[in-house]
Amino acid sequence: MRYHLLKRVLKYSILGSGVGGSTVYLWKNDWELTSIGVVRFGRAALVALRIAVDYKFNLHNQDNSTPAYRELLSQIHLRSALRLRDMICKNGGAFIKVGQHVGTLDYLLPEEYVSTMKVLHNQAPQSDLADLEKVVEEDLGKKIEELFVDFESEPLGTASLAQVHKATLTDGQVVAVKIQHPKVKARSYVDIKTMELLVRGLALMFPGFQYMWLAEETKKNLPLELDFLREGTNCEAVAKQYKHCSFLKVPKILWNLSSERVLTMEYFEGGKVDDREYMESHNISVNEVSRKLGKLYSEMIFVQGYVHCDPHPGNVLVKNTESGVDIILIDHGLYQSLTDDFRLHYCKMWMAMINADVEGIKEHAVAMNAGDLYGLFACMLAARSWNSITSGMGNTKITQEETDEIKSYAASLLVQISNLLNRVPRQLLLILKTNDVLRGIETSLQTRANATSFLNMSRCCVRAVTADRLQKCHSKVEILRVKLHCQWQLCKIGLYEMFLWLQSSYIGRFIFSTRNSQVLGS
Numbered sequence: 001m002r003y004h005l006l007k008r009v010l011k012y013s014i015l016g017s018g019v020g021g022s023t024v025y026l027w028k029n030d031w032e033l034t035s036i037g038v039v040r041f042g043r044a045a046l047v048a049l050r051i052a053v054d055y056k057f058n059l060h061n062q063d064n065s066t067p068a069y070r071e072l073l074s075q076i077h078l079r080s081a082l083r084l085r086d087m088i089c090k091n092g093g094a095f096i097k098v099g100q101h102v103g104t105l106d107y108l109l110p111e112e113y114v115s116t117m118k119v120l121h122n123q124a125p126q127s128d129l130a131d132l133e134k135v136v137e138e139d140l141g142k143k144i145e146e147l148f149v150d151f152e153s154e155p156l157g158t159a160s161l162a163q164v165h166k167a168t169l170t171d172g173q174v175v176a177v178k179i180q181h182p183k184v185k186a187r188s189y190v191d192i193k194t195m196e197l198l199v200r201g202l203a204l205m206f207p208g209f210q211y212m213w214l215a216e217e218t219k220k221n222l223p224l225e226l227d228f229l230r231e232g233t234n235c236e237a238v239a240k241q242y243k244h245c246s247f248l249k250v251p252k253i254l255w256n257l258s259s260e261r262v263l264t265m266e267y268f269e270g271g272k273v274d275d276r277e278y279m280e281s282h283n284i285s286v287n288e289v290s291r292k293l294g295k296l297y298s299e300m301i302f303v304q305g306y307v308h309c310d311p312h313p314g315n316v317l318v319k320n321t322e323s324g325v326d327i328i329l330i331d332h333g334l335y336q337s338l339t340d341d342f343r344l345h346y347c348k349m350w351m352a353m354i355n356a357d358v359e360g361i362k363e364h365a366v367a368m369n370a371g372d373l374y375g376l377f378a379c380m381l382a383a384r385s386w387n388s389i390t391s392g393m394g395n396t397k398i399t400q401e402e403t404d405e406i407k408s409y410a411a412s413l414l415v416q417i418s419n420l421l422n423r424v425p426r427q428l429l430l431i432l433k434t435n436d437v438l439r440g441i442e443t444s445l446q447t448r449a450n451a452t453s454f455l456n457m458s459r460c461c462v463r464a465v466t467a468d469r470l471q472k473c474h475s476k477v478e479i480l481r482v483k484l485h486c487q488w489q490l491c492k493i494g495l496y497e498m499f500l501w502l503q504s505s506y507i508g509r510f511i512f513s514t515r516n517s518q519v520l521g522s
Helices: 002-028 037-059 067-091 094-102 111-121 129-140 184-205 212-225 228-241 276-281 286-304 340-354 358-367 371-382 386-390 400-412 414-423 427-445 451-471 476-504 506-521
Strands: 162-168 174-180 262-266 306-308 316-321 324-329 335-337
Touching (some): 037 067, 037 184, 067 094, 094 111, 094 184, 184 212, 212 414, 228 262, 228 306, 286 324, 286 451, 306 427, 335 427, 340 358, 340 371, 340 451, 358 371, 371 386, 371 414, 371 427, 451 476
Antiparallel strands (some): 162 174, 306 335, 316 324
16 A cells, blocks of 8 residues: 555656656746757657658659659659758757758759758848847856947848857957857757657668768767857867968957857958859959869868868858958868878879779779779769769869759669768768868859869879878988979979960960861861
8 A cells, every 4th residue: 555655656746846847947948848859859750750651652662763753752852851941940950950961962862852951051040139148148247238339139140050240349349259049059969869869760761761970970060069169269270270371261269258159259351152243243253262262172171181061151251352362261160180091092082083093983982981882982072973084074064964964863873872971981971061062152153163173182182192102201212202203293283284274365265276277277
């Protein structure tokens, strides 16, 4: 009797404490029901189930070799992507971050998902100023009006994790203040666990589609991005490491006005890196922007191995100065440090692709765990067709026909692409995202896949490989031989660049047109 009485007391005590705890939690979150993890999980699980049923039910017993199947599959992709985007917008925070990541993966995921998620870069939720003021006061110990003589209520930009406001300090200095959305950090743990569970469940239902890498990368990177003090450290590290790139500008951090959720930094004027209208109105050469951006990221990836991995247009500004165009990186939350072994294989893989060296492509693709899918792996890295790669992609511009061909193959090889993304080194996943964002910028500027970008990459690859070989030299003769080989390689690249410049110049066009006329005349 006493046992049953004790059991009932414990049961109702636990129930009461659970209700009480939930009530307190809701009160602290302004009675917002969606703050409870079970609500957000339930919403995500319901959408995942609807999507899974849609695919299973409508594609059952369909012949996947017919045009009708491909049309049906595209329709399911689109409505599933729209359902997913609607859920992401309602849940916000970490879900939007993942949706934005999906929106950058051109040629790696179905086009319907990528194009649907791209809009999330411009549709991040905006927090009320009163909520942000609470964050500032909690973290910095003072109210906004005590810290700044002016604080613009309209944000300069809003992202998935934070928004940025322009402000003026008491000494007159203009700054940018990045403030984390109030509930993002509190929700992040439950959101990450939700994504992990749903991705595992979908993998069981659809064994061919393995996207655990997406949940794992979010789990690893999101806590880093939520720590603004770490972002400030990244900002100072990149300013020091790339100080030889005189065109690169990064904001200075005001540490006395910064915390894990508030980052106060130097304010920069400029236009978005993909804004052609801004560049035309400010007399900025799109080719110079593309060249400098390519040079910077080639240096990061191939030489230094410390890579800014979120170069979407809202994070990169351009500005015309007396010494030329400046590239301004204003968000430093996400960086990837590459191991020397990975960096060198990746570097040699690109050299092999640029030189149409199929055996070299095989060798380095296998070293990065791509196995017999080396051809698909090369196409994923370059976003070019296998025919373009094997015939020398540095000599040809990408055409609309080739773009359509790549998208068509990507749609039909989703299982193989999914398999590859699970097999390759995790370091490569953010690099793939970075490459796709950079290609999107080049497409907006209409400088996609020009010869200059390949020349910059080639120079950085030669320097990286030379530095590695020099470390393995055992005599002065070997060192001299390696250095001379490096100079010869760079000289050939320079001569080829001069040839391309001459060919595109007025004199070059005259010479080549005259020569062609003589050939035709004979």
